[in-house]
Amino acid sequence: MGVNMTAITFSSDGTILAGTAADNSVRLWDVSTGTLLHTLWGHTGRSSYVFFAADARWLTTGLGGGTLRYWDVRTGQQLKVLTIDSIGGFVISPDRRWLARGAAR
Secondary structure, eight states: OOSOEEEEEEOTTSSEEEEEETTSOEEEEETTTOOEEEEEOOOSSOOSEEEEOTTSSEEEEEETTTEEEEEETTTOOEEEEEEOSOOSEEEEOTTSSOEEEEOOO
């Protein structure tokens, strides 16, 4: 896992580590083997926020300027992009139906 990461988080079961890299990607690793599972591309700047849904099936990444991206953890496929005014932080409900965000002012 020799990549310089900033925003990092573990899945709720501790099996996957996600983090943002200087090349604007988000990377997912298998914790037990150190194997890179996916490199996620789409943000135009380094993601400031990385959160797993409670069941670790979805990952949400966010850029402070207001772009949220939802990813399928198993496939690495981007599922949705939301653009909002600004992001001060966010969280996903356990059933993945709701997103709450704080605004930076």
